[in-house]
Amino acid sequence: MASDDTEIDETRTWPELAIGLYERLTGRGAEIAYEFEDMQVDVPDRVGDDANHARWRLDGTLTIRTSENDE
Template identity: 45%
Template sequence: MSTSEAPNGPRPVTDWTDLGQEMWAYLTGKGAAVNYEFIDMAVEVPRDTGPEAPRATWKLNGTLRITTSDDQLPGADPHRG
């Protein structure tokens, strides 16, 4: 488990959502871009918890680019990153 600095001190990063929000907050305004390239990648996503849970298979083949900006779009929620 890692932590990041928040206004009230370090805050634990406990799941992928926390990690994504912390990365977005850190990179926003820095003109950052993160590129991932996937070649025939398959991800099994469980619908429920447990080893026997039904799964959906997501197939990825190509590039995913994530960019950040500190420009707000009209109607955008500033707390969602």
């Protein structure tokens, strides 16, 4: 329990973790780097059971940078 009696949301999935991390880092000049080794992703060309898939292979680093926009 948090000391200020507020409930702490529990992260239950990888997407929730990624979204929470991105939201906290956005606007702070943060950088998130993901490293992949022999990762394969099957990307569908449409929604549905009969979709064809393209296989993408990732081996290296994907870097996502955030920065503040001056408006």
